[in-house]
Amino acid sequence: MEAITDQLETAFIYRGEPIRNQFPALHQSVYGKPLVYFDNAATTQKPNAVIEAITAYYSTINSNIHRGVHYLSQEATEAYEVTRNSVAAFINAPHAYEVIFTKGTTDGINLIADTFGYSYLNPGDTVLISAMEHHSNIVPWQIICGKRGATLKVIPMNESGELLMDEFERLLDDHVKIVAVTMVSNSLGTVNPVAEIIKIAHAKNIPVLLDAAQAVQHTKVDVQDLDCDFLVFSGHKMYGPTGIGVLYGKEEWLNKLPPYQGGGDMIKSVTFEVTEYNDLPFKFEAGTPNIEAAITLNTAIDFINEIGLENIERFERELYQYALKQLSFIQGVRIIGTAAHRSGAISLVVDGAHSYDIGVLLDKMGIAVRTGHHCTQPVMDFFEIPGTLRISFAVYNTKEEIDVFITSLKRALTILI
Amino acid sequence: MTINEKQDELVEEFEFLTDWIDKYEYIITSAKELPIIDDKYKQDQYLIKGCQSRVWLYPEIREGKVFFTADSDAIISKGLVNLVVQVLSGYTPAEIVAADVYFIDRIGLQEHLSPTRSNGLLSMLKQIKLYAHAYNSLKA
Numbered sequence: 001m002e003a004i005t006d007q008l009e010t011a012f013i014y015r016g017e018p019i020r021n022q023f024p025a026l027h028q029s030v031y032g033k034p035l036v037y038f039d040n041a042a043t044t045q046k047p048n049a050v051i052e053a054i055t056a057y058y059s060t061i062n063s064n065i066h067r068g069v070h071y072l073s074q075e076a077t078e079a080y081e082v083t084r085n086s087v088a089a090f091i092n093a094p095h096a097y098e099v100i101f102t103k104g105t106t107d108g109i110n111l112i113a114d115t116f117g118y119s120y121l122n123p124g125d126t127v128l129i130s131a132m133e134h135h136s137n138i139v140p141w142q143i144i145c146g147k148r149g150a151t152l153k154v155i156p157m158n159e160s161g162e163l164l165m166d167e168f169e170r171l172l173d174d175h176v177k178i179v180a181v182t183m184v185s186n187s188l189g190t191v192n193p194v195a196e197i198i199k200i201a202h203a204k205n206i207p208v209l210l211d212a213a214q215a216v217q218h219t220k221v222d223v224q225d226l227d228c229d230f231l232v233f234s235g236h237k238m239y240g241p242t243g244i245g246v247l248y249g250k251e252e253w254l255n256k257l258p259p260y261q262g263g264g265d266m267i268k269s270v271t272f273e274v275t276e277y278n279d280l281p282f283k284f285e286a287g288t289p290n291i292e293a294a295i296t297l298n299t300a301i302d303f304i305n306e307i308g309l310e311n312i313e314r315f316e317r318e319l320y321q322y323a324l325k326q327l328s329f330i331q332g333v334r335i336i337g338t339a340a341h342r343s344g345a346i347s348l349v350v351d352g353a354h355s356y357d358i359g360v361l362l363d364k365m366g367i368a369v370r371t372g373h374h375c376t377q378p379v380m381d382f383f384e385i386p387g388t389l390r391i392s393f394a395v396y397n398t399k400e401e402i403d404v405f406i407t408s409l410k411r412a413l414t415i416l417i
Numbered sequence: 418m419t420i421n422e423k424q425d426e427l428v429e430e431f432e433f434l435t436d437w438i439d440k441y442e443y444i445i446t447s448a449k450e451l452p453i454i455d456d457k458y459k460q461d462q463y464l465i466k467g468c469q470s471r472v473w474l475y476p477e478i479r480e481g482k483v484f485f486t487a488d489s490d491a492i493i494s495k496g497l498v499n500l501v502v503q504v505l506s507g508y509t510p511a512e513i514v515a516a517d518v519y520f521i522d523r524i525g526l527q528e529h530l531s532p533t534r535s536n537g538l539l540s541m542l543k544q545i546k547l548y549a550h551a552y553n554s555l556k557a
Contacts (some may be wrong), residue, residue, distance in 0.1 A: 031437065354491035356470040357445075361493075364437050372469040386490065387469055415438070415445060416492060 011398040012315050014307060020396035022047040033366025036401045041186050041214060041345045041392035042370055043236045046300075050240060053299040057292045065291055066265055066282070080291060083298035084281070090301050091231065092222040093248050097280040100254070101294050104245035105213040106136040108232030109180070111247055111284065112209055115257040116178060117144030125150040126175040128168075130192070131157040131382060132185040135375040137211050141180060155181070157382070161188035161337035169200060176201075179208045183215035187374040187390065188337025189320075189345040198227055207253065213237055214344050217394070218316060220309045229253050235293060239394075240300030244293035247284070254280050261286040312395045319393050319402065320346070326406045332413070336388050347374070347388035353416040355389040361412035362389075367405055420512060423504045424520035431524035440525065444496030454488035465540045470494040472537030476548040482507055483552055485545060489537065497521075497529055497538050505545055513549035518542060 012019040020026050025045040028035050037045060057079075063072035065080050081096075088096040102108040121127070127141045131154050138152075145152045153176075155168045163181075172179070179201045183194050198208045207229035212221055217238035223231050230253065235244040249257075259266055259277055263286035268276040277283050304312070323346055327333050332351040349355060359371035372387040373380045380387055391405065418426075434440045458475040465472040470491030477484045485506040489495040504520060505513055521527055521538075529538050 354470060354494075356491040357493045361441065364441070386471065415442060 010400055012307075012311075012395050018396075018398075019307065020398070022049070023396050024048060024051070026396060030366050030368075031364055034404075036367040036404050038391040038393065038397065038401070038405060039368045039370050040394040040397070041237070041374075041390065043242070044217065044239050044394045045396070046241070047239055047303050049303055050296055050299045053296040054241060054292060057295055062292075064288055076291060076295070079295040079298070080289075083294050083301075086298045086301045087246050087248075090305070091216070091246075091248055092224050094224060095251060098248055098251050098254060100247040100249065100281045100284045101289055102232070102245040102247050103243055103290070104234040104236070105211060105232045106140075106245075108230075108245055108247035109137055109209070109211065110140045111260045112180075112230050112232075112249070112257075113140035113144045115260050117141075117148050117150070119257060120177050121145065121148040121150040123149030124175060125177045126153050126171075126173070127151070128153050128155060128171055128176050128179045130155040130163055130181045132161060132163075132188055132190060132192075132376065132379055133180070133182055134186050134211065134213070135377070137180055137182060138378070150177070151175075154378075157190075160339050161185065161190045161379075162339045163190075163192055163197075165193065165196065168197065172201060172204060172206065174204075176204075176206050179206055180211070181208070182211040182213075183221070184212075184218070184343050185337065185376075185379075186214050186345060187347055187376040187379050187388065188339065189342035189347070190337055190339040191341040191343050194228070195226055202227065217304070217312075218309075218343050219313050223248055235297045235300060238300055239303055240297040241290075241293040243290040244297050251280065254284070259283050259286070263287040265289075307395065315395060316343070316393050319397055319399065320344075322399055323391065323393075323402045323405075326402060330406070330410060330413070332417075336383055336385065345390050345392040347390045349385055349388055350413060350417075353413055355387050357416050358389050358409065358412050361415060362405075362408055365408040365411070367408055369405075420504060420508060420516045424518070424523075427500065427504065427520050428523045437525075441493065444500070445492050448492045448496035448499055454486045458486070459488065465537045465544055470537055472498055472541050474498070474541055474544055474548075476545075476552075478510075478552055482509055483513055483549055485548075487541065494537055497526065498541055501538070501542060501545070510549040510551075510553035514546060514553055 023045045026035060026037060061072050061075040063076045065077040067073060084096045084099050087099045093099055102111060121144060127145055127150060129137060129141060141152050153171055155171060156164050158164060181192055181194060181197060184191050194210055201208050209230040210228045212231050212233040215221055216233045229250050231248040233246050236242040266278050266283050266286040268278050334349050336347040336349060355371040359369055362369055370390045374390055434443055454473055454475060459473050463473045463475050465474060470489050472489045472494055474485060474487045485502045487498040487502050489498055505516060
């Protein structure tokens with residue numbers, strides 16, 4: 001692999017060219033204005049390599065995997081398993097069979113909530129989540145707690161959007177069977193002290209699931225270093241295709257859990273009386289998966305690896321700090337989520353202007369932001385606000401784009417207030 | 418004036434506003450000018466749910482005609498719902514049920530009717546029709 005980056009101040013330069021040149025969707029106008037894409041926490045744009053890989057897949061080896069004896073099926077199966085190895089290396093999983101392909105983060109959490117819940121949750125037990133979880137790390141647990149007579153409890157946070165660790169320890173009693181927390185908040189940007197959370201939970205033999213949907217594209221995540229029991233994330237937030245996600249689970253846990261869905265591929269043998277389930281990882285991959293997305297996720301991982309997560313992290317931190325500084329000059333702007341350690345997303349509200357209105361006007365100026373509750377309604381309730389305006393960055397964003405955003409935000413506020 | 422005459426009047430008014438910014442300024446200014454709903458009706462009962470911006474819609478029937486007042490906490494939504502109320506308020510339930518609301522499309526604001534906008538305009542239109550249907554069947 002060639003080395004590597006030479007960063008200018010304003011944009012990420014890779015091999016002498018702005019990295020954004022590799023992203024065709026960024027080079028378009030909306031309403032006659034050059035697109036500024038700041039909705040990366042929702043999904044990232046895709047580099048040419050990924051787009052081309054999708055076409056290449058359907059133009060060459062498209063076939064069903066793990067089944068056919070024919071050439072194409074073998075090629076597709078191999079490519080599919082190559083991605084599994086790449087994912088394992090990407091998160092430093094000890095074994096590739098501990099990597100389960102899912103539809104995405106939500107699917108992965110549902111899988112664990114359901115299978116873990118039926119095996120280990122009983123009336124009187126507790127599932128512990130945090131106050132800043134995405135709905136996808138709340139509702140699956142609510143559903144399984146309801147079915148099993150268990151209770152869902154919440155680690156509270158302070159006004160800055162930081163988890164109260166002493167409260168966490170207090171809540172972590174003998175009834176807690178699993179802890180499920182996000183590594184990085186999608187609405188506040190808070191980076192949670194997950195290593196510490198895992199250490200404390202493990203001291204009581206309680207497993208921990210990490211939602212890494214807002215983490216893996218921004219910073220190195222090492223499952224052995226963290227010692228997490230489960231980790232979930234999505235391909236489409238890390239420059240890859242939609243419809244593919246990853247569930248990492250420690251072998252010992254995945255072997256203990258029952259299958260999630262029944263169907264093809266997850267079996268060794270089936271009679272009408274009894275089915276013998278397949279080994280890991282196939283036990284959890286019933287039916288024909290999103291083969292194209294799994295295979296091309298590998299290209300997205302290659303893209304990230306080639307740039308280097310440490311370079312991405314350094315550059316994005318600079319963008320983040322720059323945006324915060326520029327926002328601090330605008331009167332009436334209040335940042336929601338002021339944790340000491342933040343990444344990815346900045347949420348804000350403005351006195352006298354509804355975030356929806358600002359979002360509509362920014363859209364007309366070519367700027368894609370997210371407004372609303374960001375699937376974290378309890379967070380909005382905590383801050384007693386109807387919603388926020390959220391900007392979130394990827395490696396292809398630039399300081400110029402932040403300047404355009406700031407100018408446009410000021411213009412929108414002049415119209416609204 | 419019929420519902421369609423009112424719609425045509427609005428369409429004509431917007432024809433002079435070619436730039437999006439003029440359109441929005443018109444909508445925002447009109448929204449700023451009037452507090453269009455009594456605070457006592459800003460209750461959950463009249464709230465149109467599932468929207469980013471909160472929209473309240475209050476119906477009344479007087480002498481066989483339905484009158485609507487509406488409001489929103491977001492100013493663009495407030496301006497938009499105000500336009501809809503202007504067009505549809507003060508007619509018989511049958512007229513409202515039969516109305517084809519085309520002005521939003523013609524003045525180039527159809528994107529606000531997209532479900533992804535979740536600004537309440539689409540839900541509000543549905544709710545207006547539902548109220549009119551309900552009044553209509555009461556009468557029958």
